[in-house]
Amino acid sequence: MLAGKRIVLGVTGGIAAYKAVEISRRLVDAGAHVVPVMTAGAEHFIGATTLSALASEPVKTRLWDDPDTPIPHTRLGQGADLILVAPATARVIAAYRIGLSTDLLTNVLLATRAPVMMCPAMHTEMWEHPAVVDNIAALRDRGVHIVDPESGRLAGGDTGAGRLASPEVIVAAVQRLLSPGDMAGLRVVISAGGTREPIDAVRVIANRSSGKQGYALAAEAAERGASVTLVSTVDLVAPPGVAVQRVETAAEMQSAMERLAPVSDVVVMAAAVADFRPVTAVDRKLKKHDGVPQIVLEPTPDILAGLGARKPRRQILVGFAAETDDLEANARRKLDEKHLDMIVANDVGAPQTGFQHDTNAVTIFSPDAPAFVVPLADKRTIAAAVFDRVVSMRVSAHPT
Numbered sequence: 001m002l003a004g005k006r007i008v009l010g011v012t013g014g015i016a017a018y019k020a021v022e023i024s025r026r027l028v029d030a031g032a033h034v035v036p037v038m039t040a041g042a043e044h045f046i047g048a049t050t051l052s053a054l055a056s057e058p059v060k061t062r063l064w065d066d067p068d069t070p071i072p073h074t075r076l077g078q079g080a081d082l083i084l085v086a087p088a089t090a091r092v093i094a095a096y097r098i099g100l101s102t103d104l105l106t107n108v109l110l111a112t113r114a115p116v117m118m119c120p121a122m123h124t125e126m127w128e129h130p131a132v133v134d135n136i137a138a139l140r141d142r143g144v145h146i147v148d149p150e151s152g153r154l155a156g157g158d159t160g161a162g163r164l165a166s167p168e169v170i171v172a173a174v175q176r177l178l179s180p181g182d183m184a185g186l187r188v189v190i191s192a193g194g195t196r197e198p199i200d201a202v203r204v205i206a207n208r209s210s211g212k213q214g215y216a217l218a219a220e221a222a223e224r225g226a227s228v229t230l231v232s233t234v235d236l237v238a239p240p241g242v243a244v245q246r247v248e249t250a251a252e253m254q255s256a257m258e259r260l261a262p263v264s265d266v267v268v269m270a271a272a273v274a275d276f277r278p279v280t281a282v283d284r285k286l287k288k289h290d291g292v293p294q295i296v297l298e299p300t301p302d303i304l305a306g307l308g309a310r311k312p313r314r315q316i317l318v319g320f321a322a323e324t325d326d327l328e329a330n331a332r333r334k335l336d337e338k339h340l341d342m343i344v345a346n347d348v349g350a351p352q353t354g355f356q357h358d359t360n361a362v363t364i365f366s367p368d369a370p371a372f373v374v375p376l377a378d379k380r381t382i383a384a385a386v387f388d389r390v391v392s393m394r395v396s397a398h399p400t
């Protein structure tokens with residue numbers, strides 16, 4: 001519920017501006033006080049009267065609208081619990097990234113300490129333009145909450161990525177951000193990325209895991225109030241508030257996980273751990289003229305199975321499974337054999353899922369429960385679905 005929350009809803013000039021009316025209505029229905037701010041561009045797409053009617057106050061458009069409040073940008077920003085920009089055009093994203101204030105909305109964005117959530121909407125070419133990609137990455141690094149656009153029909157009959165996320169998704173993201181974290185007080189450890197097993201001083205056996213799913217899990221858990229440590233093999237930017245323990249090999253990951261897991265309430269093994277490693281790593285570079293080397297492999301320890309065997313009571317242990325066939329049978333077998341509470345299985349052969357993509361599609365299995373399918377979505381949405389289930393598992397295991 002959003003009772004008592006004050007949300008400045010910034011609406012910029014895109015065809016999706018009409019959806020801001022529905023977003024405003026839903027936020028007001030959930031109890032929020034919505035203060036609408038429209039840019040000059042937005043006024044070309046929707047009437048201020050419509051938005052005013054479904055918000056909590058009349059629309060504000062200019063810095064000098066209100067004779068009683070000559071500097072509304074500071075008042076609006078200071079009093080807000082959230083600044084939500086939906087839709088956010090490439091222009092407002094760029095202006096906010098570089099700190100350029102040209103109108104009431106950009107002034108409000110700069111004159112606030114409230115969290116900011118931006119919901120981009122634009123044509124695919126614009127969304128994928130390196131300048132926009134770069135601006136979005138910079139804003140994310142700064143802690144701005146970005147609700148990724150969807151793929152679908154765009155203005156002018158085109159189809160592709162860039163359509164504003166649906167009002168349901170946007171309002172759910174707002175609710176998650178503003179409600180007291182349902183993971184507050186929980187200690188969570190998450191492994192991310194693929195391990196690298198040395199062959200010699202320069203070569204490794206690696207895999208294609210990008211670590212993106214693990215980082216999305218960490219960002220989600222931290223935002224829901226958990227205290228999160230990532231045990232990671234990759235150098236992605238750590239989500240705000242997340243501690244990172246950098247590791248390289250399965251052995252290093254094992255010792256970090258075994259140190260952190262016993263004091264954690266939730267453990268997620270999202271890393272792609274090598275199953276085999278060279279028995280010995282040569283400490284110099286193997287030379288081509290010495291001939292083709294014989295690399296003898298040995299199995300790595302199954303970190304997750306070890307954590308399952310020593311799982312403290314009340315801990316929730318989550319594994320991942322990348323499968324190419326017999327998804328359910330393989331996932332349920334691992335769930336059972338490794339003593340897991342949940343396994344998140346993805347079909348790595350399917351389009352847009354798994355390694356290196358920004359999206360994933362998974363099926364979540366837990367003992368004695370039907371499979372729960374999360375269709376193709378960004379990795380943050382997958383993370384939210386995983387932790388929704390973790391939270392409900394804890395509640396049903398230990399009702400208050």
Ligand code: C5P
Nearest residue numbers: 269271273300301302303304319320321
């Ligand atoms: O059995 P499989 O390797 O498919 O299981 C995948 C799960 O086990 C993942 O959660 C992965 O992080 C974990 N794993 C592990 N140690 C290994 C191999 C996999 O913890 N050596």
